Amino acid sequence: MDVIKPGSAFLFDLNGTMIDDMEFHINTWHGILNGLGATLSLERMREECYGKNDELLERIFPSRFTTEEKTKMSYDKETAYQAAFKPLLKLLDGLDDFLARASEHNIRMAIGSAAILYNIDFVLDGLNIRKYFPVVVAAEDVVMSKPDPETYIKCADRLGVAYNECIVFEDVPKGVEAARNAGMRCVVLTTTHTKEEFSKYDNIICFVKDFTDPQLNSLFEK
Known part of the structure; x- marks a missing residue:
């Protein structure tokens, strides 16, 4: 697996990626x-x-x-x-610890979702994780939805991070395509789609069931 560069950012889709809903x-x-x-x-x-x-x-x-x-x-x-x-509102297994670890490593984080802000607020406030996400790009913030890269480009621009230093977390092919179109690598959560459904994408770092997967440890290695 590729190793993340210091100072990079994690960009998260929401539904199916952070919560299994x-x-x-x-x-x-x-x-x-x-x-x-x-x-x-x-x-x-x-x-x-x-x-x-x-x-x-x-x-x-x-x-x-x-x-x-x-x-x-x-x-x-x-x-x-x-x-x-x-x-049933809860984060995917291991995500609480993963977010805390990313914060300790000074990795900047954002949410880039096709959900309306009303739904994103439901999760951020319901699970008390807003502190991790200084940037949120919702449906109201973009003209073009995924697989257009606008969502993730806006996340990176607002964080001040180069596109190729961003790692996206996604659960659907159109989201992975949006990351690829933005020049970003992707970790795929297999909550809603099988690995086979992502076969045409070359920007995938790894597939994980949730955030307890030891493959993710490499994202913090320098």
Whole structure:
């Protein structure tokens, strides 16, 4: 595995990477969209659960809703998701210690997510980890969603770190592609996709189930 350079940054996706909650998002959207007349299988819903909420709504119901309606539906969906997931809200195994260790090594950290800030705040404040993340780039902060590199480029720019010194933590192929498009290496969490689904990407350092994996120790070696 490549060894991280001193002074580098860790950029984290949120859902499926820091918390294992993607099934809750999928199930919540599945109920809402099918209630509006869509006939989506759960498998199709899994395939569509990426990018901004308004983009997802537009893919399923092209030109049906106004911007204001999509914004309201987005918040209604996230409120329902948060109510369902809150009793199970916790970081992936080992992430508490990993964040503390990164902080001790003066590694700068940011969150770059397609989630709206309302959801990111739910996690940062619910788990008391805001202190680690001086930079948060949410859906509202970008024009182009992943796999466009805008999210991770903004994270790096706001941290003041060169793109090739950033390591991204992701769980989906489009996120890994966004990191590659930004010139960044990536650690993949296998919470939502198998290793085989990332076969075309050449910027992956390693695959891990969670943050207890000993492979991650190399990220702190100088």
